[in-house]
Amino acid sequence: MRPLVSAEIIAVGTEMLTPFRIDTNSLFLSARLNEIGIEVLRKSIVGDRMDDLVTTVANACFRSDVVIITGGLGPTADDLTREAVAAALNLRLREDPEILEGLKKRFAKRASGAMPENNRRQAQVLDGAVVLANPNxxxxxxxxxxxxxxxxxxxxxxxxMEPMFETHVGPKLARRTGARRLQRRVIKIAGQAESLIDEIASPIYVPFLKAAVPIETTVLAHPGQVELHLSAAGDDQKAIAAALAAAVESLTSAIGESVFSTDGRSIESVVGDALKARALTIGVAESCTGGLVAGRLTDVPGSSAYVRGGVMAYSNGVKSGTLGVPAELIAQHGAVSEPVALAMAEGVRRTLGADVGVAVTGIAGPDGGTPEKPVGTVWFAVAGPEGDTETYKRVVPGDRQVVRAWAVMVALDLVRRALR
Amino acid sequence: MRPLVSAEIIAVGTEMLTPFRIDTNSLFLSARLNEIGIEVLRKSIVGDRMDDLVTTVANACFRSDVVIITGGLGPTADDLTREAVAAALNLRLREDPEILEGLKKRFAKRASGAMPENNRRQAQVLDGAVVLANPNxxxxxxxxxxxxxxxxxxxxxxxxMEPMFETHVGPKLARRTGARRLQRRVIKIAGQAESLIDEIASPIYVPFLKAAVPIETTVLAHPGQVELHLSAAGDDQKAIAAALAAAVESLTSAIGESVFSTDGRSIESVVGDALKARALTIGVAESCTGGLVAGRLTDVPGSSAYVRGGVMAYSNGVKSGTLGVPAELIAQHGAVSEPVALAMAEGVRRTLGADVGVAVTGIAGPDGGTPEKPVGTVWFAVAGPEGDTETYKRVVPGDRQVVRAWAVMVALDLVRRALR
Incomplete structure (x- = not known):
């Protein structure tokens, strides 16, 4: 048989045409289909209307090798996917006694006991179809x-949907796609603007497209973080892995030390691993980020091994009281200043008995800016295990959310660099 | 002319068929179209392929009153939207001298100066089309x-896209939709399971569908927060507003005190407003939430008026050292216990000089659970301005992310209740 190469995804449900919900299943499905060498040609989101569904399914089957339809398999009258596919493909629907038995057993376990008559519709099967079990x-x-x-x-x-795809659909499709597979690598970069990274990276990655193993590059940007996603597809998996490794290497060395991971790890995991490797603990002092740096560090399971704690010093009283920042220092330089950032980092290190202290103090806005210290001005400091200190200033353009998100990334990256 | 009632949205761009990007423009567009009485019948996401685009546009124009196509208007060869619409509608493309002049001026302001020849394509206009200015x-x-x-x-x-819609498209469409408009109200509920809320709310909201002014209800759930979105559309805006107000009232009184807002405010804004109204300040002591409660409180612009700060006490040393929780209390009851939560709340109130102290201590997992205190066990405490205290325990099923997100909501809600 000819290998499967193209796919179309149809998401069914009127609720996905409202402002409240979006089809995210297709992101998962696209990733999995791409990996086994299948390209997604189109996505459609269709309401619970019979005629519309039938046309969409019929057209998709005409155009594409694989048609995946998600949703509309529930027990209620507006769940029309089974009927629509039957009409589009001219297949009969019949009740499957085994599925019916399973449904009855499923409901017998519940408090209510009996299966609602509605659910009988879920035992309907298209003639000739293979039934895929749904344990969830x-x-x-x-x-x-x-x-x-x-x-x-x-x-x-x-x-x-996801476990059903992983268990049944993916493996079955993969047997019919030939040897073609797609591999990905991701380069993650902290604290740099997307435009700057693209200026450095594009002269390197554009030629990848015409190399012996062609590599596609996608640039994604979040506040304070840029990602280069490299992918290559083909039959020779060893050659692809080697080409991707070489591409990652040349991009990483051109971009330099702001690359924090090439193995998928988040910055909080990289920082956590570095602390664990050196058996160090950390304390966090935050002003404008209001606890979000500590929040990110403790997102990592097992982070209690190296996170001592943090002080969120939103008011100057807490900066001097709990962190021991001299009030004169604040009066003289302002709360957003190099000496105060440094005193906060040293103070949190001392107060919490940590090996490393990191501090953030800045003006997230929308108010509080001055001509000398505009909104977006953030001072960072790290106090290291051997009394070593570093300070860093960054002015981030953007609104409150963006300034805070950038500041979290820059603070974590400063710790990463200090630990190398 | 017959009023416009139905719409279709087509998002153009091969990048939106990858696992990296999703069309979110359609959420904004659906909300705006719904408000002026237009229903969205279908969304399509199509790659940069001519034949596919032409068929999609032609079919959409056949089915729906309004067809909105986003993307594919850039200067490069794979930006095909203009050409595809010309082919689908059998219209001629011509170069618009005014647009061309505008583009040249735009580029003259830049360092490079001259307009790249590519961009000339953006001056192409479909015969008879109205040009919508793009200041961005x-x-x-x-x-x-x-x-x-x-x-x-x-x-x-x-x-x-959004400013262009707001300035040009929305008002122009609204003039052609008759008097029909849609209004929405949102009821936000903290700390309750979706199934419980739906059990209380559905007997009330299901009959709304058949009322004189029919109201549709959508239930959305986030960890620790359930939202009921009510919407009604029709010609009589006063009657709709009154019906929605009555519906909000009857649902709110049935659900009771876990409703924290019916005016769109977030829980952190509700808590902030309550603190401001009583001129109180707050301090936060967090263990398992690792700074996220403080992070949420300080998301609100102007929160420095009432947030003193916080102590993220991940290790027991910080709990006793900085917050003054007696070490014996921890040894006797464990860090996740009622007395320790209470001592943390009182400690942070005292240490930071705040009026209100709130504390969270729990087991977020995946490790650290025991048969008596399984993963998901969280103790909360609030120490109020008059020496009043409250404690609360919750066992949240779910993974680390879910437990933390739930705990943040429950902590903020406990403060809200304590301040009433």
Whole structure:
């Protein structure tokens, strides 16, 4: 048989046409399909209307090798996916006694006991379809072979859809895609503007497209973090892995020390691993970030091994009282200043009995800016285990949210650099 | 002319078929279209392929009154939206001298000076189209009347698309939709399970659908927060506002004191407003939430007026050292216990000189659970301005992220209740 190369994803449900919900299943599905060498040609989001569904399914089956339909497999009258696919492909629906039995057993375990009559619809199966078990919900999936093509019906909730894809759909598709596979690598960069990184990186990555193993590069930016996603697809997995490794190497050495990870780790994991490796603990003193640096560090499971704690010193009284920053220093230089940042870092290190202290003090806005210290001005300091200190100033353009998010990244990156 | 009632949104760009990007423009557009009485029937996400674009546009124009196409208006060869719409609607493209002049002026302001030849494509206009100015980018929008229908081309970047919609598209559409308008109200609820709220609320809101002014209800759940979104559409705006107000009132009184806002405010704003109204300050002591409660409180602009600061006491040493929790108390009851939570709240109130102290101590997991205190066990305490105290325990099922997010909401809600 001809290998499967193209796919289309149809998300079914009127709720996904409201301002409240968005189809995110397709991000998961695209990633998995790409990995096994299948390209996604189109996504459609369709309401619970029969005629619209039937046309969409019929057109998709005409255009693409694989059609994945998520949602609309529930028990209620507006769950139309089974009927629509039957109409589009001219297949009969029949009740599957085994599924019905399973549904009844499922409901018997509950307080209510009996299966609502509605749920009987979930036992409907398209003639010739393979039933895909759903251990996480009541709607089974269905796989229909259609000549060389495949039409796949999956439940809408991600916690049901994703395991069903991983267990049944992915492996079955992979057997029909030939040897072509896609591999990805990600380079993560802290504290640099997207435009600057792209200026350095694009002369390097643009030629990758025409190399022996062509590599595609996508640049993604979050506040304070830029990511280069490299991907290459083909039959020779060893050659692809080697080409990607070489590409990561040349980009990383051009970008330099602001690269904090090439293995997928977050900055809080990189910092945590560095602290663990050197058996050091950390304390955090925050003003404008208001606890978010500590929040990120403690997002990592097991972070209690190296995070002593933090002081969120929003008021000057807490800066001098709890952190021991001399009040005169604040009066003389202002709370957002190099000496105060440094005194906060040293103070939190001392007060909490940590090896490393990191401090952030800045003006997140919208108020509080002055001509000398505009909104977005942030001072950072790190006090290291051997009495070594570093200070750093950054002026971040943007609103309160952006300034805070940038400041969190820069603070964590300063610790990372200090620990090298 | 017949009023416009239905719309379709087409997002153009191969990058939106990758696992990295998702079309979020359609959420903004759906909200705005709904408000002026237009229903969104379908969304399509199409790559930069001519034939696919042409069919999609032609089908959409056949089915729906309004077709909005976002993206693909850039200067490069794979920006095909203009050409595809020309082909689908059988219209001629011509160069608009005024747009060209504007583009040249735009580039003259830059360091490079001259307009790249590529950008000339952005001056191409469909015959008979109204040009929509883009003060935030180089791609102008286009509006094409097609009998009673409208086809609208907008740039992809939200910061260009949204102002263009607000300035030009929304008002122009609103003049052609008759008197029908949609109004929304949101009820926000803290610390309750979605299923429980729905059990209380659905017998009340289901009949709303068949009332004189029919009201639709959507239930959205985030960790620790449930939202009921009520919407009603029609010609009589006063009657709709009154019906929604009555609906909000009856749901709110049935759900009771866990409703924290019916005016769109976040819990951190509600808490902040309550503190400001009583001229009180707050201090936060956190263990398992690691700074996130303080982070949320300080998300609010102007929160420095009432947030003194916080102590993130991840280690027991910080709990006893900085917060003054007696070490024996920790030894006797464990760090996750009622007496320790209470001592943390009182300690942070005293240490930071705040009027109100709030404390969170729990086991976020994945490790650290015991049969008596499983992962997800969290103790909360509030120490109030008159020496009054409250303590509360909650066991939250879920992973580390979910436990932390729930704990943040419950802590903020406990403060809200204590301040009433």
């Amino acid at each position: 919900g009541s709607a089974p999936g269905l796989w229909i072979d259609r000549g060389e093509k495949a039409v796949i019906l999956l439940p809408g909730p991600p916690r049901e | 980018g180089s791609a102008p929008g286009l509006w094409i009347d097609r009998g009673e229908k409208a086809v609208i081309l907008l740039p992809g970047p939200p910061r260009e």
